[in-house]
Amino acid sequence: MVKQSGIAGDDLLTRLEAVELKFQENILAETLLRGLGGWGKKFLARLNLLSTNFSKKSREEIEKMFGFSELKQTKVYQEAKQEGKTERKLEAVPLMLNLGATVE
Numbered sequence: 001m002v003k004q005s006g007i008a009g010d011d012l013l014t015r016l017e018a019v020e021l022k023f024q025e026n027i028l029a030e031t032l033l034r035g036l037g038g039w040g041k042k043f044l045a046r047l048n049l050l051s052t053n054f055s056k057k058s059r060e061e062i063e064k065m066f067g068f069s070e071l072k073q074t075k076v077y078q079e080a081k082q083e084g085k086t087e088r089k090l091e092a093v094p095l096m097l098n099l100g101a102t103v104e
Helices: 009-035 038-051 059-066 075-098
Strands: none
């Protein structure tokens, strides 16, 4: 068994396990990156921007950065938007009834 002065056996084992986990994560990330096409790599690069000064950007800058104008054109976006509107309306019904509104 390898001993390192000043570090208990359990602590050393915990550190080694953490290094092994990080190594496995790096291998997985590298493998996934190799399998991605150009669009996937661009998406990951954009996603990485979330961790850098994101709170300082305006809504317009974020929309431009992620291409939200194109996303809003898709059927998936339109359907999700409609589902959200319907859900909000349904959530409002009990509140309106409590405030005295009628079903008429």
